[in-house]
Amino acid sequence: MQEKYNCELFAKKINGKFLKIMKIYFLITILCIFSVSAENIYSQSKTVSAELKNVTLKDAFRELEKSSDYLFLFMDNIENGLSKNVNVSLKSKSMDEILDLLLRNTDLTYSIVNRQITISRKPGTTDEKNKEEEKTTIKEVQQTGKTITGTVTDSNGESIIGANIVEEGTSNGTITDINGGFTLKVADNATIRITYIGYLFQIVNTTGKTSFNVVLQEDSKALDEVVVVGYGIQKKENLTGAISTVNVEETMGSRPLPDLGRGLQGTVPGLSIVVPSGEVGSDPVMKIRGQIASISGSSDPLILVDNVEIPSIQYINPNDIEAITVLKDAAASSIYGAKAAFGVVLITMKKGAKTETTNITYSTNLSWQKPFKDIELAGIEGLEYTLDAHKNMKSGGPAGGFWRVNDESLEKMKEWQRLYGSTVKNSDPVLYGRDWIFENGEKYGYRIYDPVEAMIKNSAFSQNHNLSLNGRRNDTSYNLSIGYLGQEGMMKPANHDDYKRFTGNINVSTKVADFITIRGGARYSDATKRYPNSSSAWAFAADPWLYLYRWSRLFPIATTEHGQQIHDPYWDTKNTNDVIKRDRYINLTAGTTIDITSNWNIEADYAYTSEMKPFTMSLPVATALEHWYAPVEWRDENGDRVYVDETGQVTTDEGMPGYRFYTSNYVTDEESYYYQNSFLSDKHTYNIFSTYNLNLKDLHKFKFMLGSNIVSYKWNNHSSNRSELLDSNNPQFAFTVGKETVGGDANWDSQVGFFGRTNYSLMDKYLLEANLRYDATSKFPSDIRWKWYPSFSGGWIITNEEFMKPLDPILSFAKLRASWGSIGDQSVSNSLYMPTMSLGKNNWLTGEGKNFFQLGTPTPISEVITWQDIETLNLGLDLRLFNDKLGFVFEWFQRDTKNMIIPGESLPATYGANAPQGNFGNLRTKGWEIAADFHHRFNNGITLRVNANISDAITDITKGADWNTPWENRSIHNTFTTGKRYGDIYGYVTDRLYQKDDFLYDENGNIMQTVIIWEGTSKRTNQLAGNNPVYQTAFEDGNQVLLVSPGDVKFVDVNGDGYITEGKNTFGDPGDQVVIGNFTPRYEYGLRLGIDYKDFDASIFFQGVGKRKIWGSGQLAIPGYFSKEGAMPKAIAENYWRPDRTDAFYPRAWNLNGANEGFVMRKQSRYLLNMAYLKIKNITLGYTLPKNITQNIHLSSARFYVSIENFFTFDKLRGLPIDPETISGHSMLRDSGYNSDRTGTGNPSFRSASIGVQIGL
DSSP: OHHHHHHHHHHHHHHHHHHHHHHHHHHHHHHHHHHHHHHHHHGGGOOEEEEEEEEEHHHHHHHHHHHSSOEEEEOGGGTGGGGOEEEEEEEEEOHHHHHHHHTTTSSEEEEEETTEEEEEEOTTOOOGGGHHHHHHHHHHHHHHEEEEEEEEEETTSOBOTTOEEEETTSSOEEEOOTTSEEEEEEETTOEEEEEOTTBOOEEEEOTTOSEEEEEEOBOHHHHTSEEEETTEEEEGGGOOSOEEEEOHHHHHTTSOOSSHHHHHTTTSTTEEEEOOOOOTTOOOEEEESSSOSOSSSOOOOEEEETTEEOSOGGGSOGGGEEEEEEEOSHHHHGGGGGGGTTOEEEEEEOOOOSSSEEEEEEEEEEEEEEESSOOOBOSHHHHHHHHHHHHHTTOOSOEESSSEEOHHHHHHHHHHHHHHTTTSOTTSOOOBTTTEEEETTEEEEOOOOOHHHHHBOSOEEEEEEEEEEEEEETTEEEEEEEEEEEEEOSBTTOSOOEEEEEEEEEEEEEEEETTEEEEEEEEEEEEEEEEEOOOSTTGGGSOHHHHHHHSOTTSOOSOEETTEEBOSHHHHHHHSOEEEEEEEEEEEEEEEEEEEETTEEEEEEEEEEEEEOOEEEEEOOEEEEEOSSOOEEOBOTTSOBOEEOTTSOBOSSSOEEOEEOEEEEEEOTTTOEEEEEEEEEEEEEEEEEEEEEEEETTTEEEEEEEEEEEEEEEEEEEEEEEEOBSOTTSOSGGGBOSOEEEEEEEEEEEEEEEEEEEEEEETTTEEEEEEEEEEEETTSOGGGSEEEEEEEEEEEEGGGSGGGGGGTTTEEEEEEEEEEEEEEEOOSOGGGTSOOOOEEEESOSSTTOOOEEEEOOOOOOOTTOOOEEEEEEEEEEEEEETTTTEEEEEEEEEEEEEEEEEEOOOOOGGGOSOOOEEEEEEEEEEEEEEEEEEEEEOTTSOEEEEEEEEEEEEEEEEEOTTTTSOGGGSBSSOTTOTTOBTTEEEEBOEEEEOOGGGBOBOTTSOBOEEEEEETTEEEEEEOBOSSSOOBOGGGOOSSSSSOOOTTSEEEOOTTOSSBOOOTTSBSSOOTTOEEEEESSOEEEEEEEEEEEETTEEEEEEEEEEEEOEEOOOSTTTSTTTTGGGTOOBHHHHTSBOBTTBTTOSBOSOOOOTTOSOBTTBOSBTTTSEEOOEEEEEEEEEEEEOOHHHHHHTTOSEEEEEEEEEEEEEEESSTTOSOOTTOOTTOBTTBSSOGGGGOTTOSSOOEEEEEEEEEEEO
C-alpha cells in the first residue's frame, strides 16, 4: 500500500512538472502568435532615423540597412549614380519618404517588394558616357532581339529573389521576382551575367535558347565571413583566437549519422573523436587538443547548444543543426568561464529563414549494417595451439580445461569436419558419440561450433526520418522540425538490441517593435535503448559479448541436446530480459533582443532544461543444460542405460554407454530480480549581455561586450531492487517476493560569472581582443569561491598593408595571430574541499548476518587546496591564395595545467586514510594543427572542393605526486610520474624469435644447459650459442618450465650488460626497458574530396590516426592469454612458431592463464597493438532532379543519394578482429571495467550502406 502511495506521489510530481512545462510552452506560443499579428500592424507605419553626414548614396543605403530590416539591391548599371554625396538628418521618416528625399534630382528610382528595395535607373536615362552606345544597343535589340525567360535558384533548389540579370556590354537588365523568375529582352546572341550577394556570379550565352534554369553556387568566402563565437558573432577575418568552423551541410548532410560526434570525426583539427564500439546510442569520446588536461578533472570539452550546456549529444538531431564552432584556446573559450577549461563546442540550431519564404523539407535515410571487418575466431587451429602450449609447458594428462584436447581428439576433430562439416548446421542438436565423448573422467569434443554466426547479425537495419518547416513572414522567422532515429544493434539472439529516438524542435523569433525582438523555443528528445541483461554474476564486467570470444569453438552454442537448451551466450541472451534505458530531455527557452541604437543592443535569454531517465532491468530464473563439469549418465524413461554408436545414433545392441549434459538452475529464485532507477534533474540558465559597436571614421573600430551568466543545477535519483521474480514475462515489483534493497542520492551545484570582451581594429590591419571573466562556483569554499580569469589575443592582417598589394591575388589574405589566456577548472568533485564520512552497511558484527549501518573514515582534506588553472598560449597563421581558392590555417599551441589536483605523498599506514589531495601537480600539452581547403569551378561547370586537416598533441607530466622523489628513483610504469610523457609505454625491444641454431646441442640432439648467476641468483638454463650470448633468465622460474627455448622471444640488450632484466623499473635503472609506444592518438587527420557537375554530386571522406599503440588485454590481443580454453583469433592460431613454421610472427604456444603478461610475453615492441588506421569514412553519390521536373510534380527540390559509411578500414593489426579505435574496458553499459577490460570484446563496430531522399515542398 505504501509503495502504491509513493508511486502515485511520484506520478503527481512528474505530472505537475510536465504541466508547468506545457504552461511555459503555451505562453511562448501565445506570445509568438501575438507578435505575428502585431508585426502586421507596426510594419505599416514603421519609421527610421539616421544621421547621414557627407556620405555617398551607396554608404547611405548601407547605413539604412543597419538601421532597418530592409535589404538593398543595386542594378549593375548604377555604380556612377551611387557616388553622389548626401548630407541629411532623418528623424522618424518612413522608408518611402527617405528614398524620395535621397533620390531627388538623380536619375535613379526605387521599388519596394516586401523587405527588399531595388535601386535602378529611371527609364530613358543613362550615363552620358554610354548614352550613344546604349541607344545603338537598344535599337539593335529591337531589330534583332528576343525575349528570354528563366529561373535562378541556389544549389538546394531554393528560389533566389532579387538576383541581378544584366546583358553583358549594356545597361539592359532586370532582377528576379519572388519565385526566382525573370523575363528580359536581349539581342539574339547576347550573353547575360547573373549576380547575387553571397554567390559566385555566372555568365550564360543565350545563343539559340530562350529559356534558362540557372543555379548559383554559394561563395565560400561569403559563407565564412561571419562566425559564431562566445556570446556573439565575428567576421572570420577578424578572429584572433583558435577557432574552427564546420560546414554542417557538407560534413553531415548525406550520411547515416545518429549523432553529430560521429559526423565531426576527422573534420576539425585538434578535435579528437573516438568511436570505441558499435554500441548503438553511445556517445563518442571527444577531446580538444590532447587526451588529458587534468587528472582529477574531466578533460572533456563544454558542449553548448544555443549557449546552454547539454549533457549528451544524443539529445540533438544532427538535422536540426545550423552551425558548429569549436573554440580551442583560452582566448576564445574563457568567456564561458570555469566549465570551458578544456575547450568549447558551440552548436547553433536552425532558427528560421532570413528572407520571405516558407520551406517544408523531408529527408529519410535507410541503412543496412554489418561488422566493420570479418571476425575470424580460431577453430581447430586454436585447439592445436592449446595442445602445443600444454606440451611446451611440460604439463601432464590431456590439454584444455572444461573441454579436453589430446592428439587423438585433435584428429577426431579433423575427421568430424570431413564427415559432417558441410552437412551439420550450427543449430543442429548435439549428439553424444558423434560430437563429444566422456572417457576416463574427461570430456573430449569433436564438433566445431560457430559463435560468430550464432551471435552476430549479418545485417542490421537503421532508419532516419526528418520533417521540417522553415521560413519567414514579415518580421517573424520560424523553424519547426521533428525527427525519428531507429537503430538495430548487432546482437543476433537478443529479443531487443536497439536504440530509438524521437526529437522535436521549435524556434520562433519576431520583432514586436522597431527595437525589440522576442524569441522562444522548445526542444524535446525521447530516446530508448534496449539491450539484453547479463546473467553473469559480474554483470557487465562479463556480458554475452565477452563469452562470444572467451571459449574455444568446442563449446556448444545456439544448439540443444535432447530438446533442451544449453547454457551458453546465445541462450543466455535469448532468455534474459531487457535492460531498458530511457532518456527524456526537455529544453525551453525564451529571450529578447533590445536594439537601443543601431550599434548597441542588449540580449537576454533564459533556458530551462530537464532530464528524466527511468531505467529498469530484470533477471529471470534460468535453467538449462550445463557442460562445464562432468556429464551424467544417459538413461531412458525406464532408467536403463542408453548406448550409442560413433554417429550418435542409439543402438539396441552393443555400443558405447551414453552420457548427457547435466541440468543446472544457473539463475536461482534468489538471484532473479527486478530493478528500477529513476533520475530527475533541473537546470536553469540565465544569460544577459550587451554589445556596443563604435566606429571612428573607419580608422578605429571597437566592439564592447559585457554580460553575466548564471547556471543552477540539481538532481536526485532513487533505486529499488527486489529479488525472486515470479513472472519473467511481465517483470515488475508486483511480481517479486524476495529481499528488498533501496538507494538514492541527490546533489546540486551552481555557477555565476560576469564577463566582458573588447575588440579593437586599427585600419582593418591590427586586431586586439581582451576577455575577462569573474567566476564563482558552489563547489568551492567561500574563501576561494571567486576568481578572475583573463585572456588576450591579437592579429595582424598583413595583406592589408600597402607593401603586400603586389602579391594580390596570388596571396589574397594573410593574418598572423597570437593569444594567451587562463581559465579555472571546476570539473572536480566538491568532496575534495569538504571532509565527508561515507555511510554504509556491514553484516559482520554478529553471527546472524544482520545488517548494521556504519560510518567510514573521514576523508582527509588539504587546507590550502584551490582552483586548478588552465593556461594556453596559441600562435596562428591564416593564408588565402589564388583569389581565395586555396586556404591554409597553421596553429601551434601550449596548454599548461597549473596547480593540478593530485594525491599527496603517501602517509604511513597508521594514519588510517589516504593522503589528502592538493594542488601539487602540473602538466603541459603541446601541439600543432594544419588545415587546408581548396575550391574551384571549371569552365565546363565542374566544381571541385577539397578540405584536409592534420593535428598532433603530446602531454608531459611536469610535476606529479612523486615530484619530491629523486628522478632516478621514480617509477617508469606510473602513468603520472613526474617527467614522463602521458601515454608512454615502457617495455622491451623485440629482436626476433629464437631459432634452433641459437642453442648448443649434445650428441643426442638435446639442448645443453648451463648455470647463469645474476645478482646472486643462479638458474640452470638452456645454453646459447655464440660468443658472449645474452641470457634472459630473469623471466625463467628455475624449475625447467619457464625455460627460454626455440620459438621464444629474443629481446635486445639495450643497456649492453649481457642480460635482459627489468632493472628496478625506475628512470635511474630501467634495465633493458625503453619507451616502445604511446597509447594516445597522434597525427589525427581527415581529407574530404567533393565534386559537383550539373545535377550530380559526389564526395569521399578519409579519416585516420597516424600513430597509436597499446598493450592489449585479453584473448583477442595477447597470444597465449588463456590458451587452456583454446579461444583466440585465427590470426594468432595460424601464425605461431612451430618447428615446421619457424618464420611465424607469434612465439611458440604458451598459456598465460588469464594474465596479460608472463614469461617472455612482456610489454615489448613486437606485440604492441599498432592502432594506427585509415578509414574511408564515407562515400556519397547524389543526384538532384532538374527544376523543370520538380515543378511538374509540385516539389521545390528533390535529391536522391547512396552512401556507404565506415566501409573500408586499413590498419596494421595483422588480421586481429579488433577495431583500431577501441578503448579497452570502455562502454556505455558500465562506467569502468567493461568485460574485464579485455580489448575488442564489446559490440563490434559496423559499416553501413544506405540510400536517402531529400525533398523540398
